[in-house]
Amino acid sequence: MKSSKTSNILAHQQVTNDTLHQLFDEVNAISVQGYDEERRVIYWNEGSELLYGYRKDEASGKKLEDLIIPDTIRQLVIDAHYQWIKNGIEIPATEITLRHKNGNDVSVFSSHVMFTNQYNVKQMYCIDIDLSDVRQAQEQAMFKQHMLETIFTAIPDLFFLMTDDGTIIDYHANDEQNLYVSPEQFVGANINSFLPEKIVILFKKNIAKLKQHKGIVSFEYELDMPQGQAFFEARISLLSKYNQIVAIIRDITEQQKTAELIRHQAYFDSLTSLPNRFLALDRLSQMLASAEKNAEEMAVLFIDIDDFKKINDSLGHEIGDKLLVRAANRLQDVIRNEDTVGRLGGDEFIVLLKGLTDHEATMDSVENLLKTFRTPFILDGREIMLTISIGVAIYPDNGRSSSDLIRNADTAMYQAKSSGRNTFSFFTDEMNVIMQRRFQIEEQMLGALANNEFEVYYQPQFNVESTKIIGAEALLRWHNKSLGSIRPDEFIPIAEHTGHIVPIGEFVIKQALTFLNKWQKIDQQDYTISVNLSPRQFRDTELVQFIKNTLKDTNIAPQFLDLEITEGVLMSGQSYILQAFTEINQLGIKIAMDDFGTGYSSLSYLRQYPFDELKIDRSFIQGITTNKADCDLVKATIAMSHSLGLTVVAEGVETIEQLQSLDYLGCNFGQGYYLSKPIPADELLDFSANHLNKLRN
Known part of the structure; x- marks a missing residue:
């Protein structure tokens, strides 16, 4: 108190x-x-x-x-x-x-x-x-300053404060190596004095835009830095109160490289670096627009490397890829700067010829492309020949749209293939009808086996001297509900191209051997059956094992099976062909060269491979009685074959005169309409029984 x-x-x-x-x-x-x-x-x-x-x-x-x-x-x-x-x-x-x-x-x-x-x-x-408020404000200011310093330290961006005329007032750089020039050269200086003119113009243009529209303005530019070309993104903002510009500069070189890589992958083929399908079609559209505007012609060339699958199958995909790169380089070396070469995929290429004045210019380009492939490719010390087939479609004659021109060039390319390959073909309306038919056949072939549309016919083979039936050739027939009966020479090449020939060929072998078992039992005769093998079947690594299993399942001895092949099987000369020959020969199966005389190197093949039989093509048999040259050729062929230990079969025997001539010349066997056309299995059983009875009587 x-x-x-x-x-x-x-x-x-x-x-x-x-x-x-x-x-x-x-x-x-x-x-x-x-x-x-x-x-x-x-x-x-x-x-x-x-x-x-x-x-x-x-x-x-x-x-x-x-x-x-x-x-x-x-x-x-x-x-x-x-x-x-x-x-x-x-x-x-x-x-x-x-x-x-x-x-x-x-x-x-x-x-x-x-x-x-x-x-x-x-x-x-x-x-x-x-x-308290002052201290709190001070603390907040210090925190913000510290935070900004931390941010400046953590991020790689460059910060510049400048006047609106481009004079640098201040800057911040976490790594001064990213600066175009040293701070001593730009602080207090105008960008005119140290940046390239085109960059200065770009900055001033965007500063003017910023002052007019406010907000933030961004743009990109590139500079030649000591470490190489670099790309930057600039973002500028206006401090209106102070009439100053804040510029944040970010190095986007890596992003640009990544984006460029993505663009390249999107538009260019990863193997050959040629324009891919997408970019080629885009350039085709541009060329078409230019051709229409200037009233010019242009050409689309569809190019396919002949038999390239054989290269991959025999030499491997690594060698195949190297050859594709070399082939792409040759195509590029031949065309003009204004033209385009693209890779559509696999071994298919497209060439776009721009601004043509006449068909002669197209022909010159086509011939140069074919010519450049006549020189062998040297790869890993190995000399490899490649040929190409070229289909040509001309704007506006063969189409006015990209899709029409490419489709028609593709059609023409298939025509070049059919003409023997290593050549070219121009598109025609007739060719288009042929290709539409081809596409229909391909479509219907997909379900043909499952729908039991295929049937094996048999054409008897006979001893020329006695006319006794010694066997038959199995020949495939196809009847389709939509397309009707389709000729073998029409559907077999398509099956070969698509690969459907492998399961179809297995069907023929199984049907033929099953029938042979039945035929031999009924007639009590050691008949043989001949089956054609296509080049694609012969490349199938499972072929020999399939034949071996089917022989066992049908209880047929190997010597009663005769496999017929053409030169097309042998043309690549690969080691797996000789190996397949050897395995088939060791099984005891006979091998015949079919259509002898229609190719180019038959004699060397007869010496190189273990053939048992030779079949002379029907085109020579038809003229044997009327044309001395044909007769002499058949005579020489029979004599040569016998000297090599080969049996000779003549195809297309249609008259008694032809039969007599063949007998005189020493031909072993024949087949043709003289004895019988190809017939279904049941008809052959009746025919052979009647024929046996006639011979016995």
Whole structure:
């Protein structure tokens, strides 16, 4: 409890400063406290209540150090107050951290004033301004500054502050190696003085755009840096208040390279680096638009490498890929700069010839393309010959759209294949009809086996001298509900091209051997059956095992099976062909060369491979009685074959005169309409039974 003397003194003091107190009582935004010589509170305004948490009645009479002074500076405050009272040393205004009633820190700016009243008693008044908001703002500013510094350090972007005329005021670079020139050369300098002219123009153009539309403007550019060509993205923003430009520059070289790689993969073939189908079609569309505008011709050349599958099958895909790259290079070397070579896939290429004035220009290009493939490819010390077949479609004669021209060029290419390969063919309407028929056959062939549309016919083979039946050749026939009867010479090449010949060929072998078992049992004769093998079948690695299994399943001895092949099987001269020959020969199966005389190298094949039989093509037999050259050729062939230990079979024997001539020349066997046309299995059983009876009678 306060003494009456102290109360009187406080009362006198409050009265003395009543006017001042009334002023401070009206201001609650500022804390004002009054202290006597003993540092006891004689005044405590509302601002002090709000700032320090003590009510006026709680603070009155309490000592300063017991209220708001932290323990760490308690003695310093007491000493400073004493020095002012006794020695007149003022306490300077300063920022200081005091204490709230709840113990929390209170940051203030504190200033002090000393009065002496009529009792000669000194009074100190403290005026404290709350700095909490200021400190918080400072802390936030420091945090943001630290955060920005951290961001600047973490990200690779370059930051520039410049005037709107392009003068650099300031910059930040995490890695100064990314700078085009050193800071000494650009800080305070205009971009005119150190950037290439085209980049300066680009910057100023976009700065003008920024000033007009505000917001953010971005653009890209490239620079030749010491480490090579680099790509950058610039984003500029306007500080309108200061009329300054902030530019953030990002190195996008890696992104550009990645994007370029993606674009290249999207538009160019990964193996040959030629334009792929997508890009080739795009360029074709552009060329067509140009040709229409300028009233010019253009040509689409569809190119296919002949028998390329044999290369992959025999030498492997790695060698095949290398050859494709070499072939692509040769195609590019021949064409003009304004033309395009593209790879459509596999061994198919397209050449687009632009701005042609006549067909002669097209012919020159086609002949140059064919000529460039007449030189062998040298690969890993191996000499490899490749030939190409070319189909040509001309705008506007053969089509006005991309799809029409490509389809018609493809059609012409197939015609070139049919003409013997290593040649070219121009598209015609007749050719289009042929290709439509081909596509229909391909489509219907897919389900032909499953629908039992194929049937094996048999043409008897006979001894020329006795006309006794010694066997038959199995010949495939196809009747389709949609297309009717389809000739073998029409569907067999298509089956060969599509690969369907393999399952179809297995069907023929199985049917023929099953029939042979039945035929031999009924007639009690050692008949043989001849089956044709296509080049594609002969390349099938499972062929020999399939034949071996089928012979076993049908209980047929190998010597009663005769496999007929043409020169097409032998043309590649690969080692697997000789191996297949050897395996077939070791089984005891006979091998015949079919259509002898129609190829180019038959004699060398007869010497190289273990043939058992030779079949003379019907084209020579037809003229044997009327054309001395044909007769002499057949005579020489029979004599040569016999000298090699080969049996000779004549195809296409249709008259008694032909039969008699063949008998005279020493031919072993024959087949043809003279004895019988190809007939179904049941008819052959009846025919052979009747024929046997005639011979016996």
